[in-house]
Amino acid sequence: MVMQERVVVLYQKCLAGTADAAEKLELSQLLEEPANEARIRAAIDDLLAADKPLEDIPEETMGSMLRAIFEAAEATGPVRNKSPRSIARRVWWAAAVVLGVVATTWYVRQQYRTMPESAPVAIQATPGYNKAVLTLASGEVVLLDSAGQQQLSQGAILAQQQGGLLTYKHTGNKTEAGYNTLSTPRGGQFRVVLPDGTTVWLNAASSLRYPLAFTGKQRLVEVTGEAFFTVAPDAAKPFHVKVNGVVEVAVLGTSFNINAYTDEQYIRTTLLEGAVNVTKGATTVRLHPGQQAEASNRANGLQVATGIDPAQVVAWKNGVFDFNRMPLDVVMRQLARWYDIEVAYEKNIPDITFWGKMGRDLPLSDVLLILEKSQVHVRLEKNGKKLIVIP
Known part of the structure; x- marks a missing residue:
């Protein structure tokens, strides 16, 4: 809590223009800690939630926020084994995470004032959100989005959507045949709980094909793009994932991420918990937590990489x-x-x-x-x- 209070004090000094170079550097370093970042976010939220609307916030205030970011980067001195350019970029990113919205508002305001009235305004791309396309066993296509609340009956299987989550439930004694495919477009993401209780997060431009009921001796799904799996344990029925038709991941109960975009060099399977076997052709490797299997998208080969940061791999999910x-x-x-x-x-x-x-x-x-x-x-x-x- 002491550090969190310190970061607020430094932020206020930077905002007032009274912070010296050492204090600006200290602020930029403290901002790399999530708890400190949250405190500054809260301070900015308080400012933006004030009685005055955003456009009435004094330009001097906006400007001092922006300068605080820039000067923090400039205040960074040389560090052993790292170039000043790399350090400056790292400091800037840490600060921009916190102050990006306010800084950009100030920046855009300046640009707008110098823009001719007749200049065309480009349509700005917005960040992605929960949206997907569900293809039912019958071939019917259903659009899903963040606001959706619906139930889809497929025989004894009930698929229920609540916002960005799709959940499957078996409602009778009959075993249903057929497959569903959940696909996200570019700029979309979605989460699904499969009939066995396995949860899958789909990143943008990805797809998951899965049966309405897992019959037989194994549970088999197919994925393209990127997906994070938390597999429901079932020792009698192992879980298998076919990736782009060329790689197969076999698990019992575990958490792992698959990145299989075709414009990347490798299909990467990263294990967070448990154990998996990854197979490509005649080669199989066994992964332990923190390891990553790399299968080339353009040639033969399967290798294991260590020293992976699992939190970075699954940051998209969070x-x-x-x-x-x-x-x-x-x-x-x-x-x-x-x-x-x-x-x-x-x-x-x-x-x-x-x-x-x-x-x-x-x-x-x-x-x-x-x-x-x-x-x-x-x-x-x-x-x-x-x-x-x-x-």
Whole structure:
């Protein structure tokens, strides 16, 4: 609690313009702690919830918030084994996670004042949300979204949607045949509890095909894109996942993440709890918690990677982008899927490695400001649906 109070004091000093370089640096470092970040978020929320509407907040206040972020990055001194550019970027990301919304509001206000009245306004991409398409065994297609509340009967199987969650329940003695497929578009995510109690989170541009009832000696589902599984234990009926038709993951009861986007180099299976066997062709590897199996999307081969940060792998499930140690092209592919935009490069892909995290609820305009301060220059085309990375 002492540190959380300290971060508020430093924030207020930066806001008032009385913080020195050491205090700005201390604030930027404290902001990397989630509890401290939450305290500053609360302070900003109090400001935005004041009696005055947002547009009436003095420009000086907006400006001092923005300068506090920028100056925190500039105050960072050299650190052993890390380049000043990398450290500055890490500090900026930590600060931007907290102050992005307010800073961007100030920034956009300045841009708007210098914009000719006749200039066209680009449509800004919004962050993704709970939405999916459910294809029933009959072939009927049902749209699901955050506001949906509905029940879908398929014989003795009842599928119930409550917002971003779809749950299956067996309501009779009859065993139902057939499959359902849950698919998320770009900019969508969804969660489903399968008939056996297994929970699956689907990331954007992903799909899960599963039976209405798990009969036989194993439980088999098929996945594309990215999904996180918490498998219900059943030693008599092991759980199997077919990934893109080329990799199979066999488990009993465990938690793991599969990233199988076709525009990535590898199909990656990351184990959080339990144990799984991952098979590609004639090769099988057994994973232990914290390990990751990498199967090439473009060639033969299956290998095990260690030293993986499981929290980073599943950050998407918890509403966070975790870009620590990620190259620019990987960051851009994640943003493209979540904001449903096209990303292109005017020349070569810049050699930039990112540090830090940000919420997946930020509007694209905030993200672009963060990229700009991270020395990534972009422009929007096609009414805001195409992002061009420029030198």
